[in-house]
Amino acid sequence: NLGPVYLNGKTVKEANNYLKQEFARIYSGVTGNVPSTQVKLTLGEIRSIQVNVMGEVLVPGTYTLSSFASVFHALYRAGGVNPIGSLRSIKVIRNGNTIADLDVYDLLMEGKMKDDIRLQDGDVILVDPYQSLVQILGKVKRPMFYEMKPTETVGTLLKYSGGFTGDAYKKALRIIRKSGREHQIYNVDEMDYSVFRIDDGDKITVDSVLQRFENRVEVRGAVYREGLYQLDGTMNTVKQLIKKAEGLRGDAFLNRAIIDRELEDLSHEIIQVDVKGLLNGTTADIPLQKNDILYIPSIHDLKEEATLTIHGEIANPGTYLYSDKMTVEDLVLQAGGLLEAAATTKVEVARRMKDSKSTSFCTTVGQNFSFDLKDGLLLGEGSQDFHLEPFDEVYVRKSPSYFKQQNVVVGGEVLFGGNYALSKKNERLSDLIAKAGGVTPDAYIKGARLMRRMTEEEFRRKEDALRMAQAGGGDSISVKRLDLSNTYSVGINLGEALKNPGSDADMVLREGDVLFVPEYVSTVKINGAVMYPNTVLYKKGESLKYYINQAGGFGNDAKKRKAYVIYMNGTVSRLRAGNKKAIEPGCEIIVPSKEQKKKMTTTEILGMGSTTASIAAMIATMVNLFK
Known part of the structure; x- marks a missing residue:
């Protein structure tokens, strides 16, 4: 019974209150405190409106929007302002009248949307070109371009840019202005920030504080x-x-x-x-x-830092700081004490010769003192009152009767194979076999071999040979022929060594040696430049020719007279065609091959012919000239 109720122009909240008032004219309980009586208004269908976005936007035109759309929604649909569009003056024109002039900086800088009015059907949004665009550089929090209104000052610009950074020079800033003809520069003091107005194209620079101190x-x-x-x-x-x-x-x-x-x-x-x-x-x-x-200065800065050095069989050899009245025992203790190998009968101290007032040359370059150590104390003449001086060096020698265990290995056909420690410096092959309980009945003594580890001197000689090979030259050794491993095989005759202990064949062992006594091997291997490398049974009394035939004969590139044999004990021997005793069980016959010679191509042969003909023609011409 209310009739039509017009709600145009009202918000949902305003419309809801208005309906309550209208219903209250008929139903008194609507405005009372009855909890079961409520009036709630909702929108069923939202009407669309059409607005025109014109001026300096990316895509000007007519847009269909929701009736709840605001000016910012319309700007978003139009792609935002273009490079010359203003954010400070966006006009809303309704029925030919400007009803609002919006400043987007209020929203961007302060989050305020009080001027963002609701649009109506047929509204025109007009974006003008900017009036003033300035740039601020240097020590501000947001250095960039800003659009300014004609009435705004340097102080306003500083507020837009977030203010000064901590290292900014705040008492003055510099402005470069493009006048009608030339550039102008202004130095604006801190007191004038709120009154100095900005012009279009101005460039403001905020400097940093000087890298100096006032106090x-x-x-x-x-x-x-x-x-x-x-x-x-x-x-x-x-x-x-x-x-x-x-x-x-x-x-x-x-x-x-x-x-x-x-x-x-x-x-x-x-x-x-x-x-x-x-x-x-x-x-x-x-x-x-x-x-x-x-x-x-410190008294220690005016002189060289005094140190002591200790060398040799000590736990932590090295350099230590000098202290007054320091003894050899104190330095040994500071360096961690003596090692087990240290000799206590010959501890030496080397001392510098020092005479800062000397005016003549001296042939004596140092002093040496020698002491014995017993129970951590020095023994000898003058040892009770002996104190170290700055830059002394102490030497603790190795005892000549101290030796670490030196192990060798024996394996294969012996009774007790494994590691054995050498008990004397000249221990030999026969001694090691005796320690291992002798050989087994299956042992092939003639094929026993010894592998030896390189010493530092041998390794150095090998590196010298490698450097010579890499340097090249006609007489140098080929790198490919050098054995670059850290171990090498030693050719031995164990049978002769066991028959004649102490002879030259009974080789002296050294640490790291590995002796291997193999079982009897009844085959012979043929390798190299043969038709078919093969392994065949050993046949006593047969010559080289027999075994080469077992491999299909010599290859086309074989060096027949250069064949050699490698025995199981590591020795190598040159083979003669009729020597039937040179081949033994378990050996390997090697037939080397000739180097491949490069044949001349047809083009090279023709080239040589042309060259020869040219030389002959030249000689004939010279003969005719000298007749």
């Missing part, structure tokens, strides 16, 4: 707290600075300190300070100036 002094050296200090009314002299640094250390050199002072022309001068007299009151205190650097 700094520094103290270095033998004080407890080195560093920078404030120059003020309570601390402006050398004595006060030393007190501020919590005084001098015990190693301070009091006779002379220096002040490095910077002058007005940025040059420096050195001022000498008698610290001892200044502290005693016999010398006048010295006023400080900004950027002064006070240096108080």
Whole structure:
């Protein structure tokens, strides 16, 4: 019974309250406190409107929007403003009248949307070109381009840019302005920020503070707290600075300190300070100036740092700091003590010759002292009062009767194979076989071989040979022929060594040797430049020809007279065609091949013919000339 109720122009909340008032004219309980009686208004269908977005936008035109759309929604649909579009003046025109002039900076900078009015069907949104675009650079939080209104000042621009950074020079800034003909520069003081107006195209620069100090002094050296200090009314002299640094250390050199002072022309001068007299009151205190650097040296800075060095059979050989009245025992203890191999009968001390006032050449370059050690104490003449001096070097020798265990290995057909320690320096092959309980009945003594590890000297010689091979040259060794491993095979005759112990065949062993006694092998291997490399049964009394035939004969590139045999014991022998005793069980016959010669191509042959013909024609011409 209410009839039509017109809600146009109202918000949902306003419309809901208006309906309550209308219903209250008929139903009194609507406005009362009855909880079961409510009026709730919702929108069923939202009407669309059409608005025109014109001016400096990316895509101007007519857009269909929701009736709840705002100016910012319309700008978003139009792609935003173009490079010359203004964000400071966006007009809403309704029925030919400007009903709003919006500033987007209020939303961007402060989040305010109070001027974002609701659009109606047929509204026109007009974006004008910007009036003033300026750039701010340097020490501000948001350096970039900003659009300014004609009435806005430097202070407004600083607010838009987020203000100064911590290292900015805040008392003045610089503006470069493009006038009608030339550039102009303005230095704007801090007091004028709120009144100096900005023009289109201005470039504002905020500089950083200078890398200098207004009130700094520094103290270095033998004080407890080195560093920078404030120059003020309570601390402006050398004595006060030393007190501020919590005084001098015990190693301070009091006779002379220096002040490095910077002058007005940025040059420096050195001022000498008698610290001892200044502290005693016999010398006048010295006023400080900004950027002064006070240096108080340590007595240790004025001389070379004193050290001691210990070498040899010691736990931690090396260099240690010198201390007054330090003994050899103290240094040995500081270095971790003697090793088990150390000789206590010959501990030597080498001392420098020092005479700073000498004016003549001296042939003596050092002094040596020798002592014995027993129970950690020095023995010998003068040892009770002997103290080390700076830069002494102590040598602890290795005992000549100290030896570490030296192990060798025996394996294969022996009774007790494994590791064995050498018991004397000239222990031989026969001694090792005896330690291993002898050989088994299946042992092939003639094929026993020995592998030996390289010593440092052998390794050095091998590196020299490698360098020569790499250097090249007609007489150098080929790198491919060098054995680059750390072990090598030693050809031995174990049978002869066991028959004649102590003979030349009974080789002396050394640490790391590996002796292997194999079983009998009844085959012979043929390799190299043969038609079919093969392994065949050993046949006593047969010559080289027989075994070559077992491999299909020599290859086309075989060096027939260069064949050789490698025996199981590591020895190598040249083979003769009729020598039937040279081939033994388990050996390997090697037939080397000839080097491949490069044949001349047809083009090269023709080229040589042309060259020969040319030379012949030249000779004939010369003969005719000299007739």
